[in-house]
Amino acid sequence: MKYQVVIGLEVHTQLTTNTKIFCGCSTRFGAEPNSQTCPVCLGLPGALPVLNRQVVEYAIRAGLATNCSITKRNVFARKNYFYPDLPKGYQISQFDLPICQHGHLDIEVEGEKKRIGITRIHMEEDAGKLVHADIPGVDDSCVDLNRACTPLLEIVSEPDMRSPDEAIAYLKKLHQIVMYLGICDGNLEEGSFRCDANVSLMPVGSTVFGTRAELKNINSFKFIKQAIEYEIERQAEILDDGGKVVQETRLFDPNTGTTRSMRGKEEAHDYRYFPDPDLVPVIISDDWIEKVRGGLPELPETKRARFMSELGLSEYDAEVLVASRELAQYFEDTVALFPQAKTVSNWVMGEVTRALNDDNNRSIAQCPVTPALLADLLKLMEKGTISGKIAKTVFDEMYKTGKTPEKIVEEKGLVQVSDTGAIEAMVDEVLEKNAGQVAEYRGGKETLFGFFVGQVMRASKGKANPAVVNELLLKKLQG
Amino acid sequence: MEIFDLTIHELHEKLKAKEVSSVEATRAMLDRIxxxxxxxxxxxxxxxxxALVQAEDADRRIAAGEIAPLTGIPVGLKDIFVTKGIRTTCGSRILENFVPPYDGTAVARLKEQGAVIVGKLNQDEFAMGSSNESSYFGPCKNPWDLSCTPGGSSGGSAAAIAARTATATLGTDTGGSIRQPASHCGCVGLKPTYGRVSRYGVIAYASSLDQVGPLTRDVTDSALLLGAVAGYDPRDSTSVNTPVPDYLASLAKGVKGMKIGLPKQYFIEGLDPDVKRAMDEAIALYQSLGADIREVSLPNTEYAVATYYIIATAEASANLARYDGVRFGHRAEDARGLAQMYSKSRAEGFGPEVKRRIMLGTYALSSGYYDAYYVKAQKVRTLIQQDFLNAFKEVDVLLTPIAPTPAFKIAEKLEDPLQMYLSDIFTIPVNLAGTCGISVPAGFSAAGLPIGLQLVGKPFGEQEILTAAYSFERETKWHLKKAPL
Amino acid sequence: MKITREQVEHVARLARLELSEAELDTFTGQMDSILSYVEKLNALDTEGIVPTSHAVPMENAFRADEATGSIGVEAALANAPLRAESFFRVPKVIE
Known part of the structure; x- marks a missing residue:
C-alpha cells in the first residue's frame, strides 16, 4: 500500500433526556408518527425555543469525560437549509463557540496506545425523519417529526486515525464513555449513536492531507470498517489512475458495502450561520462545571486500573468487566457480598454472560440472578454445601426460576455428600463393577484414574465431594 | 357618546355599574365594524x-363580581397574533388558511382577563412595511382620510381605534410598526422595552427587534393594556423576569422637574412644517408644565436605517424559512418535485415586499458577505445603543417626532422601497436600542391629518413615558377628536 | 454596482424563491440601491466594538427536563396541505 489513510469522525449522539432540547415533547422512540409534536418542534408560526437545561449538563459531562475545556459563553446559531424533515428551515446548532473544545481520548490497537484529539463537541437539535412509508397508492415521501428537536451532541474528532481499526477503537471507546455517563442509550440501530467519517488518502510519508470524502449513514461498528475500507480502495484507484478525489458527501449502502455520491442532491450549500435571536447566551460558571465533575461516574479507564490494582484482576478480565457500566456494577455489587474477586469475575464472565447471551442477549441489568443471589450461590459453594459442578446446575435453575440457591438445593436434594462412609460404599461398588479397569490401573495405566472419579460422581448424581472421592479412590486403588 | 366610542376604562365603569353588558358592547362593536x-x-x-360567546362568559363573570379591567372589553388583534381556532394570516397569502392549534401568551393573558376578541386586524405582510399596503388582503385606509395609508405595519390596529371599530388593539413594533400608525391615525401606541411582553405566539419578523404593545384611545388605556400583557413568560427565552409595575399608579405624577431631552439629529431640515410646529408646541407645553428641556445628541442616528435593514432582513430570511408548504400554509398545486414545491409555493405565497426582504437578508448572511453586512450592522447597533444610554445619563425621557410627515397617500411610496424605509428614521433607533417609546396625539396637519409625538424612555422606563404622555394628553385633549367616519 | 443579476439569482435559489425575469430585474435594481445606501455603515470605525444581538442583556434561560405534553397527531396535521395517514406528505425525495 503506497497510501496512508487519514480518518476523522463526526459522531452524533442522541441524549437520553426525557424531553426535547427546545420543547416539552417526549423523546421516546417508536411512537405513532407525529404524535410527539407541539408548536415548537413543528416549527409553527410564533412558537419559540427554550433550552432544556439537562442538555447543557450532559454536554458538560461529555466534555469533562473527554478531557475537553468547557466554553464559558455559549451561543446557539441557526444553520439555514431547506429539507422536509427540518421544520423551521434552519437547525439550531452551535457554530463558532461550541460548548467543549480541545479534548482527547486514548485508544489501543494491537497493544499500541494512541491519543486521538477531539476538536469540539456541540449541542444541536435533530431533524425529523423522512421515510418512504408503505402506504398503498402513496409514492411520495412522508415526514415524521417525532425526532425533530431531540437533543444531540455532535462530537468531532481530529483527523488522527490512520486505519479502520483505529477508527473502530475510537468509536467503541466513545460509545462506552457516553453510555457510562448515562447521557446516551448507545443504540446504533435506532440511530442514537450515528457516525459520519471523513476519509482521505495521502502518499505514505507525506504530511499533506489529500482531499476527503465525507461518508454518511453508517450505523454499526461493522459498517464503519466496511465503509472506510471501500473508500480507501475507491480513492486509491482514482489516485493510481492519476485522477483527483472530489470533495463530496457519499452515502454508505449497507446492502452493497459501497459508498455513492450524493452530489445530485447537494446543491451549493451556504448555511448562513448566525446567532439565533430567539435564544440567549448560556453562561457556564466554574461552580457549575465543578458540580458536574463531582457527579461524574468512575470512567472505564479508571475503573479498569482499580480492578487490577485493588482486586488483583488480570488486565484481560478487568477490560471485559468494565465493557459496560452495568456489567461492572454487577460485578462490584457481587464482590461487595462475596469478596473473592477472582471467583466472582470467573462467574460473571462465564456463567452469567453465557446465560444472558443465550437469552436473546438480555442486558445484565435485567439478569434474574441478582448480585445478591449470585453471592449466595458462591457462598454455598465456598462452604462446601454444593460442588462447583452442582453450582452451575443451580445457577441455571436460579436463572430460569428466580429462586434462591438454598431453596433449589433443598428442593432438588443437591447437598454435596462429604460423608466418607457413604462415598466409600460408592467407591467400593464402582471398583467392584470395573474389576478389569482396576487391574489395568494397577498394571500401570494410571490415566484410568479419571474414569473412576467420573463413575463415582455419576453414582452420586454429582453430589459427592470430589476431594473426598479422590482421596478414597487413591487409597483403595493403591491398597 | 356611543358604546364604541368609549375607552377601556370608561366602558369598564359602565360594565361594572351594569349600565351596559359585554354582549351589548360587543354587538355595538360588531355592528360598527x-x-x-x-x-x-x-x-x-x-x-x-x-366574540359573543366570550361576551356572554364575561357577563357571567361580571355578574359573579369577578370583573378585571379588561373583562368584557371588545378588542382587536393584529393578525400576527396566533389565535387558537381562529385563522391567523399575518397579512400573507401563504397563511391564508392557517388555523393555529394554540394561543400565544399575550392572547392567553387577554382571555384570562375575560377580554372579548372581535377579530384579527389588517397589517403589512409579515409586518414588513410602513403603510399596510403590502397586505395580501388589500390596503387598510386611514379613517381620517381614506385616500391615505394608516401607516404600518400595524395599520389595521391603529385604523380600528380611529374608526372606533375596537375599544383597544394589540400590535407589534419592529421598527416603528405600532408608533408610526398610531401617529398617523391619532391614537396612542406604545412599544415596550424588548423583553417586557412575551413574543410567544407572535409570528416572528425580526426576533431581536419585535415587541408587542397596545394601541388605544388614550394614555390610561395604554397603561392598562400594557399592564395586562406585560410580564415574564417562561416560553420566551428573551422575556425578562422583572416585576411589572402598576403603570396606572404613576400616571398623574406630572412632569415637573422631569428632564426631557431633544435629540438634535431628530430636528432636522426636511421635517414637514406641520410636524415641526406640533413639536414646537409640545416642547413649549412641557416647558410650561415645569419640565426641564435640554438638547441631547444621538450621533449615530443616521446609521440606524441601514443597520436596521440588515439586521431585520437577515433575521427575517431565517424566520420565514418555515413557510415551505410542508406542515401548513400555501403549497403550489402544479409543483413538480421537491425543489419546485419550495420555490413555487414561496413565490406564490409571499408578496413583493416580503420577497425583497428575504432576498436582502439572505444576501447579508451569505458566504463572503456576513462580516461586511451582518456583523458590521450588529457592531453599529452597539454604537446606537450606547448613544441612548449616554443620553439617558442626562435626561429621563426623549421627545421626538414619530415620522417626518403625516400619513402619506396610498401608492405614493410603493415604487421606491428605500424612500419608504427612510420614513422610519425616528422610530427605528428605539428598536435597535431595545428601549421603549410611545406615540401620543400632538395635533393635526393643515390637511387635517393627525400628528404624533414620540416619547422615548430608558430600558424598562415605561412608567416615565406614560407619565409624560398622560400630562401632555390631559393638557391638549387632541385624543378626543374623532375621525370623520 | 453592489450586486449583479447573477448574484440575485443565486440568492433567490438559496432562499427558495422562484422569481420571474421581471422580478429579477426589479430586485437587482432595488437591492443595488439599498445596498449602496447601506454602504454608509463603512464610514463608521467599528474596530473593537462588540456586536449586539439583543439590546437588553440576557443569559441562561432554561426549562426543566419535564414533559409538558404534545398537541396530538390530528392537531399537528390539521394544517397540512397534504398528508398520508399520520405523516406529512411531500414530493418524493430521492437520496
Missing part, C-alpha cells in the same frame, strides 16, 4: 360568533 369597515378594511377576519 359591519357599518364602516368596508371603507377602512381594518379587519382581515371578524369573529362574531366567538
Amino acid at each position: 359591519e357599518a364602516v369597515d368596508s371603507q377602512v378594511n381594518a379587519y382581515i377576519t371578524v369573529t362574531p360568533e366567538q
Whole structure:
C-alpha cells in the first residue's frame, strides 16, 4: 500500500433526556408518527425555543469525560437549509463557540496506545425523519417529526486515525464513555449513536492531507470498517489512475458495502450561520462545571486500573468487566457480598454472560440472578454445601426460576455428600463393577484414574465431594 | 357618546355599574365594524360568533363580581397574533388558511382577563412595511382620510381605534410598526422595552427587534393594556423576569422637574412644517408644565436605517424559512418535485415586499458577505445603543417626532422601497436600542391629518413615558377628536 | 454596482424563491440601491466594538427536563396541505 489513510469522525449522539432540547415533547422512540409534536418542534408560526437545561449538563459531562475545556459563553446559531424533515428551515446548532473544545481520548490497537484529539463537541437539535412509508397508492415521501428537536451532541474528532481499526477503537471507546455517563442509550440501530467519517488518502510519508470524502449513514461498528475500507480502495484507484478525489458527501449502502455520491442532491450549500435571536447566551460558571465533575461516574479507564490494582484482576478480565457500566456494577455489587474477586469475575464472565447471551442477549441489568443471589450461590459453594459442578446446575435453575440457591438445593436434594462412609460404599461398588479397569490401573495405566472419579460422581448424581472421592479412590486403588 | 366610542376604562365603569353588558358592547362593536369597515378594511377576519360567546362568559363573570379591567372589553388583534381556532394570516397569502392549534401568551393573558376578541386586524405582510399596503388582503385606509395609508405595519390596529371599530388593539413594533400608525391615525401606541411582553405566539419578523404593545384611545388605556400583557413568560427565552409595575399608579405624577431631552439629529431640515410646529408646541407645553428641556445628541442616528435593514432582513430570511408548504400554509398545486414545491409555493405565497426582504437578508448572511453586512450592522447597533444610554445619563425621557410627515397617500411610496424605509428614521433607533417609546396625539396637519409625538424612555422606563404622555394628553385633549367616519 | 443579476439569482435559489425575469430585474435594481445606501455603515470605525444581538442583556434561560405534553397527531396535521395517514406528505425525495 503506497497510501496512508487519514480518518476523522463526526459522531452524533442522541441524549437520553426525557424531553426535547427546545420543547416539552417526549423523546421516546417508536411512537405513532407525529404524535410527539407541539408548536415548537413543528416549527409553527410564533412558537419559540427554550433550552432544556439537562442538555447543557450532559454536554458538560461529555466534555469533562473527554478531557475537553468547557466554553464559558455559549451561543446557539441557526444553520439555514431547506429539507422536509427540518421544520423551521434552519437547525439550531452551535457554530463558532461550541460548548467543549480541545479534548482527547486514548485508544489501543494491537497493544499500541494512541491519543486521538477531539476538536469540539456541540449541542444541536435533530431533524425529523423522512421515510418512504408503505402506504398503498402513496409514492411520495412522508415526514415524521417525532425526532425533530431531540437533543444531540455532535462530537468531532481530529483527523488522527490512520486505519479502520483505529477508527473502530475510537468509536467503541466513545460509545462506552457516553453510555457510562448515562447521557446516551448507545443504540446504533435506532440511530442514537450515528457516525459520519471523513476519509482521505495521502502518499505514505507525506504530511499533506489529500482531499476527503465525507461518508454518511453508517450505523454499526461493522459498517464503519466496511465503509472506510471501500473508500480507501475507491480513492486509491482514482489516485493510481492519476485522477483527483472530489470533495463530496457519499452515502454508505449497507446492502452493497459501497459508498455513492450524493452530489445530485447537494446543491451549493451556504448555511448562513448566525446567532439565533430567539435564544440567549448560556453562561457556564466554574461552580457549575465543578458540580458536574463531582457527579461524574468512575470512567472505564479508571475503573479498569482499580480492578487490577485493588482486586488483583488480570488486565484481560478487568477490560471485559468494565465493557459496560452495568456489567461492572454487577460485578462490584457481587464482590461487595462475596469478596473473592477472582471467583466472582470467573462467574460473571462465564456463567452469567453465557446465560444472558443465550437469552436473546438480555442486558445484565435485567439478569434474574441478582448480585445478591449470585453471592449466595458462591457462598454455598465456598462452604462446601454444593460442588462447583452442582453450582452451575443451580445457577441455571436460579436463572430460569428466580429462586434462591438454598431453596433449589433443598428442593432438588443437591447437598454435596462429604460423608466418607457413604462415598466409600460408592467407591467400593464402582471398583467392584470395573474389576478389569482396576487391574489395568494397577498394571500401570494410571490415566484410568479419571474414569473412576467420573463413575463415582455419576453414582452420586454429582453430589459427592470430589476431594473426598479422590482421596478414597487413591487409597483403595493403591491398597 | 356611543358604546364604541368609549375607552377601556370608561366602558369598564359602565360594565361594572351594569349600565351596559359585554354582549351589548360587543354587538355595538360588531355592528360598527359591519357599518364602516368596508371603507377602512381594518379587519382581515371578524369573529362574531366567538366574540359573543366570550361576551356572554364575561357577563357571567361580571355578574359573579369577578370583573378585571379588561373583562368584557371588545378588542382587536393584529393578525400576527396566533389565535387558537381562529385563522391567523399575518397579512400573507401563504397563511391564508392557517388555523393555529394554540394561543400565544399575550392572547392567553387577554382571555384570562375575560377580554372579548372581535377579530384579527389588517397589517403589512409579515409586518414588513410602513403603510399596510403590502397586505395580501388589500390596503387598510386611514379613517381620517381614506385616500391615505394608516401607516404600518400595524395599520389595521391603529385604523380600528380611529374608526372606533375596537375599544383597544394589540400590535407589534419592529421598527416603528405600532408608533408610526398610531401617529398617523391619532391614537396612542406604545412599544415596550424588548423583553417586557412575551413574543410567544407572535409570528416572528425580526426576533431581536419585535415587541408587542397596545394601541388605544388614550394614555390610561395604554397603561392598562400594557399592564395586562406585560410580564415574564417562561416560553420566551428573551422575556425578562422583572416585576411589572402598576403603570396606572404613576400616571398623574406630572412632569415637573422631569428632564426631557431633544435629540438634535431628530430636528432636522426636511421635517414637514406641520410636524415641526406640533413639536414646537409640545416642547413649549412641557416647558410650561415645569419640565426641564435640554438638547441631547444621538450621533449615530443616521446609521440606524441601514443597520436596521440588515439586521431585520437577515433575521427575517431565517424566520420565514418555515413557510415551505410542508406542515401548513400555501403549497403550489402544479409543483413538480421537491425543489419546485419550495420555490413555487414561496413565490406564490409571499408578496413583493416580503420577497425583497428575504432576498436582502439572505444576501447579508451569505458566504463572503456576513462580516461586511451582518456583523458590521450588529457592531453599529452597539454604537446606537450606547448613544441612548449616554443620553439617558442626562435626561429621563426623549421627545421626538414619530415620522417626518403625516400619513402619506396610498401608492405614493410603493415604487421606491428605500424612500419608504427612510420614513422610519425616528422610530427605528428605539428598536435597535431595545428601549421603549410611545406615540401620543400632538395635533393635526393643515390637511387635517393627525400628528404624533414620540416619547422615548430608558430600558424598562415605561412608567416615565406614560407619565409624560398622560400630562401632555390631559393638557391638549387632541385624543378626543374623532375621525370623520 | 453592489450586486449583479447573477448574484440575485443565486440568492433567490438559496432562499427558495422562484422569481420571474421581471422580478429579477426589479430586485437587482432595488437591492443595488439599498445596498449602496447601506454602504454608509463603512464610514463608521467599528474596530473593537462588540456586536449586539439583543439590546437588553440576557443569559441562561432554561426549562426543566419535564414533559409538558404534545398537541396530538390530528392537531399537528390539521394544517397540512397534504398528508398520508399520520405523516406529512411531500414530493418524493430521492437520496
